[in-house]
Amino acid sequence: MSDAVATPNLNYPVTDRVRDALAISRRGCEELLPETDWIAKLARSEATGIALRVKLGLDPTAPDIHLGHTVVLGKMRQLQDLGHTVIFLIGDFTSMIGDPSGRNNTRPPLTREQIESNAQTYYRQASLVLDPARTEIRYNSEWSDPLGARGMIELASRYTVARMMERNDFAERFRAGTPISVHEFLYPLMQGYDSVALKSDLELGGTDQKFNLLVGRALQAEYGQEPQCILTMPLLEGLDGIEKMSKSKGNYIGITEPANTMFAKLLSISDTLMWRYYTLLSFRSEAEIAVLKAEVEGGRNPKDAKVMLATEITTRFHDARASEAAARDFELRARGGVPDEIDAVSLAGAPLAIGSVLKQARLAPSSSEALRLVDGGGVRVDGSVVSDRGLRLAAGTYVVQVGKRRFARVTLKP
Amino acid sequence: MSDAVATPNLNYPVTDRVRDALAISRRGCEELLPETDWIAKLARSEATGIALRVKLGLDPTAPDIHLGHTVVLGKMRQLQDLGHTVIFLIGDFTSMIGDPSGRNNTRPPLTREQIESNAQTYYRQASLVLDPARTEIRYNSEWSDPLGARGMIELASRYTVARMMERNDFAERFRAGTPISVHEFLYPLMQGYDSVALKSDLELGGTDQKFNLLVGRALQAEYGQEPQCILTMPLLEGLDGIEKMSKSKGNYIGITEPANTMFAKLLSISDTLMWRYYTLLSFRSEAEIAVLKAEVEGGRNPKDAKVMLATEITTRFHDARASEAAARDFELRARGGVPDEIDAVSLAGAPLAIGSVLKQARLAPSSSEALRLVDGGGVRVDGSVVSDRGLRLAAGTYVVQVGKRRFARVTLKP
Numbered sequence: 001m002s003d004a005v006a007t008p009n010l011n012y013p014v015t016d017r018v019r020d021a022l023a024i025s026r027r028g029c030e031e032l033l034p035e036t037d038w039i040a041k042l043a044r045s046e047a048t049g050i051a052l053r054v055k056l057g058l059d060p061t062a063p064d065i066h067l068g069h070t071v072v073l074g075k076m077r078q079l080q081d082l083g084h085t086v087i088f089l090i091g092d093f094t095s096m097i098g099d100p101s102g103r104n105n106t107r108p109p110l111t112r113e114q115i116e117s118n119a120q121t122y123y124r125q126a127s128l129v130l131d132p133a134r135t136e137i138r139y140n141s142e143w144s145d146p147l148g149a150r151g152m153i154e155l156a157s158r159y160t161v162a163r164m165m166e167r168n169d170f171a172e173r174f175r176a177g178t179p180i181s182v183h184e185f186l187y188p189l190m191q192g193y194d195s196v197a198l199k200s201d202l203e204l205g206g207t208d209q210k211f212n213l214l215v216g217r218a219l220q221a222e223y224g225q226e227p228q229c230i231l232t233m234p235l236l237e238g239l240d241g242i243e244k245m246s247k248s249k250g251n252y253i254g255i256t257e258p259a260n261t262m263f264a265k266l267l268s269i270s271d272t273l274m275w276r277y278y279t280l281l282s283f284r285s286e287a288e289i290a291v292l293k294a295e296v297e298g299g300r301n302p303k304d305a306k307v308m309l310a311t312e313i314t315t316r317f318h319d320a321r322a323s324e325a326a327a328r329d330f331e332l333r334a335r336g337g338v339p340d341e342i343d344a345v346s347l348a349g350a351p352l353a354i355g356s357v358l359k360q361a362r363l364a365p366s367s368s369e370a371l372r373l374v375d376g377g378g379v380r381v382d383g384s385v386v387s388d389r390g391l392r393l394a395a396g397t398y399v400v401q402v403g404k405r406r407f408a409r410v411t412l413k414p
Numbered sequence: 415m416s417d418a419v420a421t422p423n424l425n426y427p428v429t430d431r432v433r434d435a436l437a438i439s440r441r442g443c444e445e446l447l448p449e450t451d452w453i454a455k456l457a458r459s460e461a462t463g464i465a466l467r468v469k470l471g472l473d474p475t476a477p478d479i480h481l482g483h484t485v486v487l488g489k490m491r492q493l494q495d496l497g498h499t500v501i502f503l504i505g506d507f508t509s510m511i512g513d514p515s516g517r518n519n520t521r522p523p524l525t526r527e528q529i530e531s532n533a534q535t536y537y538r539q540a541s542l543v544l545d546p547a548r549t550e551i552r553y554n555s556e557w558s559d560p561l562g563a564r565g566m567i568e569l570a571s572r573y574t575v576a577r578m579m580e581r582n583d584f585a586e587r588f589r590a591g592t593p594i595s596v597h598e599f600l601y602p603l604m605q606g607y608d609s610v611a612l613k614s615d616l617e618l619g620g621t622d623q624k625f626n627l628l629v630g631r632a633l634q635a636e637y638g639q640e641p642q643c644i645l646t647m648p649l650l651e652g653l654d655g656i657e658k659m660s661k662s663k664g665n666y667i668g669i670t671e672p673a674n675t676m677f678a679k680l681l682s683i684s685d686t687l688m689w690r691y692y693t694l695l696s697f698r699s700e701a702e703i704a705v706l707k708a709e710v711e712g713g714r715n716p717k718d719a720k721v722m723l724a725t726e727i728t729t730r731f732h733d734a735r736a737s738e739a740a741a742r743d744f745e746l747r748a749r750g751g752v753p754d755e756i757d758a759v760s761l762a763g764a765p766l767a768i769g770s771v772l773k774q775a776r777l778a779p780s781s782s783e784a785l786r787l788v789d790g791g792g793v794r795v796d797g798s799v800v801s802d803r804g805l806r807l808a809a810g811t812y813v814v815q816v817g818k819r820r821f822a823r824v825t826l827k828p
Contacts (some may be wrong), residue, residue, distance in 0.1 A: 072573075076541075093563075093564075094567075096564070097564055097567055097568065143564065144563055145563055145564070147563045148509055148559065148562055148563055149559055149561045149563065149565065149566045150507075150510070150559070152509065152563045152566040152567070152600070153508075153511055153566070153597045153600050153601075154597070155597075156595065156596040156597035156600055157595045157596070157597040157601075158595075159595065160593045160594060160595055160596065161575075161584075161588065161593075161594040161595070161596055161598075161599065162588065162591070162593065162594065164596060170575075173577065174575065179575075179576065180574060180576065181570065181572075181573065181574055181575070181576040182570040182571070182573050182574065182575055182578060182599050182600075182603065183567045183568070183569075183571040184575075185570075185575065185596050185599070186566070186570055186596075187567075189596065211715065234527050241669050244577070335572075353655035364649055371477045400446045403814055
């Protein structure tokens with residue numbers, strides 16, 4: 001294992017544009033290592049016009065992505081906007097193996113078709129953040145399978161057991177006597193070999209990926225390549241502002257959720273979390289965000305900033321029209337209000353019992369079911385809860401509401 | 415990793431023949447594990463007539479073998495004589511990789527042709543001990559290459575890092591901070607996978623191989639096979655009786671050395687070492703050896719036993735005639751004597767100067783060279799060293815000797 005690491009040429013000028021690119025790279029990131037190498041790569045790219053290669057490895061097992069997953073994608077997009085090439089790397093090789101130890105039943109091997117389908121679903125969703133024109137899609141089986149058994153041994157000769165044991169979870173499991181299978185040492189090497197095969201300049205990942213990203217760096221040096229830099233992004237907090245965003249915790253926003261839901265969920269976050277989301281999710285520049293923050297600190301209603309954020313995100317994953325409609329819908333509901341467009345129903349025979357009104361307006365399947373809804377406190381007339389199941393409505397027009405979402409504008413005639 | 419190990423059926427009767435086979439298996443061995451499994455396998459083979467499969471892995475890098483290497487081969491031969499099948503396994507797969515870490519320059523990768531040639535040389539030598547009719551020759555690339563990168567990962571999933579670290583040298587190197595490359599964990603797994611591929615019942619090796627042999631046992635259980643037993647043989651002491659036999663220590667007997675040399679070297683060992691060699695190298699039964707030992711303890715000359723051993727070994731690697739000639743040659747030299755058949759030379763002109771005699775008898779290229787030999791103390795007449803370069807020999811017959819090996823029977827006439 002060689003200690004001689006080829007470092008990028010430092011002789012290119014560090015211009016203002018390079019400094020700007022560095023600031024964009026750094027924004028919201030947890031770690032960018034080694035920063036001097038990254039500056040040198042940015043400067044060379046600026047001087048030569050040769051785009052840098054930015055790698056993101058993806059596990060094609062979880063095709064439904066939420067806002068938390070888009071943090072890293074957002075950073076990729078910012079780097080694409082600087083002119084660099086993004087590699088969307090599908091880890092199909094190991095996914096087709098699954099967990100061979102058989103201890104993890106939730107990770108069965110995937111078929112070629114499942115991987116292809118998951119990858120397409122993932123890419124379709126990721127395309128809402130990435131610029132498809134500057135995205136290269138690759139599958140790591142392309143170079144992993146041809147390695148063969150011998151290539152795998154050669155690869156494994158490039159890294160020591162001691163360095164592998166420096167990975168926190170390995171060290172802890174070893175100390176605790178929790179089994180580590182030998183193949184778990186091979187996965188970081190395979191991931192690192194992806195960087196060799198792709199001649200990656202930068203690899204992105206969550207903070208939990210730091211060790212694996214550094215293996216890629218070391219292996220590139222072993223194979224005589226200029227080593228990649230690594231950039232880790234923090235894990236995004238969920239809507240509660242405390243736990244990491246996760247589907248199983250229920251504190252997430254899926255990027256395929258309806259515009260109304262997405263908008264409303266974003267409006268529900270705390271003011272503090274809002275600024276965190278601005279940093280990690282918004283495409284607005286840091287300067288714009290600073291101005292907005294100053295305004296809020298100077299007395300502007302923080303809700304304005306929250307609406308701007310929700311509008312940006314909802315527009316990204318739907319479109320401007322859906323986002324505007326979601327905003328209007330949210331406002332109405334916020335006032336305990338009624339949506340713009342609700343069914344209008346005209347009924348004869350006033351005064352009518354409330355049960356009958358609900359049934360005829362199709363807000364309840366039957367009069368008896370309607371009375372149960374009244375008993376449960378779920379029925380409102382013009383915004384007031386109906387507590388009397390004997391209520392009769394006189395002629396006139398009323399907004400009748402069942403639960404939170406079902407409305408009718410009822411006109412009663414004699 | 416499953417803990418459920420299929421053990422051999424214990425329901426076959428343990429007959430006297432089985433007990434004899436067990437005694438033969440045990441003879442001279444360091445460890446035979448687990449003995450109850452081996453008894454069960456022997457009993458089943460005895461009852462069913464199905465031969466057991468006995469594996470020996472060989473590194474095709476060192477084709478010149480000495481008596482130390484034949485200890486394990488001798489055990490194989492004893493098992494063949496019991497009717498079992500021996501697998502002479504050439505480890506060509508890893509030899510074609512060499513030491514990919516590049517730290518060990520003495521282990522360059524071998525070509526297919528080198529391996530083939532080394533394996534043939536090795537097998538030709540081993541055939542002097544093994545019974546070729548009951549020997550299966552295999553190359554492990556047959557099943558190792560088809561594993562591919564995925565198969566290698568699957569294999570590595572069957573064993574834990576913690577168990578690998580139980581190997582003494584790994585544990586010590588890890589503690590001492592001496593690098594262990596990850597691929598060094600793969601080699602024992604590949605060797606173990608050989609046992610799976612061969613459905614081995616017993617693997618033999620030196621005591622230094624114990625860990626690797628046990629990996630094979632564990633992997634067979636992982637792959638749902640009845641696991642092999644393991645049998646380790648001690649490393650043979652060299653002629654000095656202290657250090658292990660080794661070419662680099664000069665205390666070895668190569669099995670292709672001339673019969674005279676082999677016989678003489680065997681006669682040079684101590685009486686204690688002789689009994690060790692009987693146990694580990696002789697094909698005589700333990701009963702025969704016990705009788706011989708009792709005779710020696712009762713007063714018989716131990717040299718008789720040593721001659722019998724040297725005769726057996728020399729006959730094995732040469733033939734009976736060469737062995738007898740070597741024995742005669744040894745006796746003559748032991749008496750400071752002269753070999754049976756030496757050149758007879760008749761010279762006229764006695765008395766003759768010693769230089770002239772040596773030259774004319776072709777024991778020296780010139781008279782001046784002959785005198786240098788006299789000055790060096792390397793010339794004997796009838797067994798006495800000639801110290802006077804002015805010596806003149808009168809008429810008569812003399813045995814003239816130069817160095818240890820060159821003789822002439824010279825008859826001088828006036």
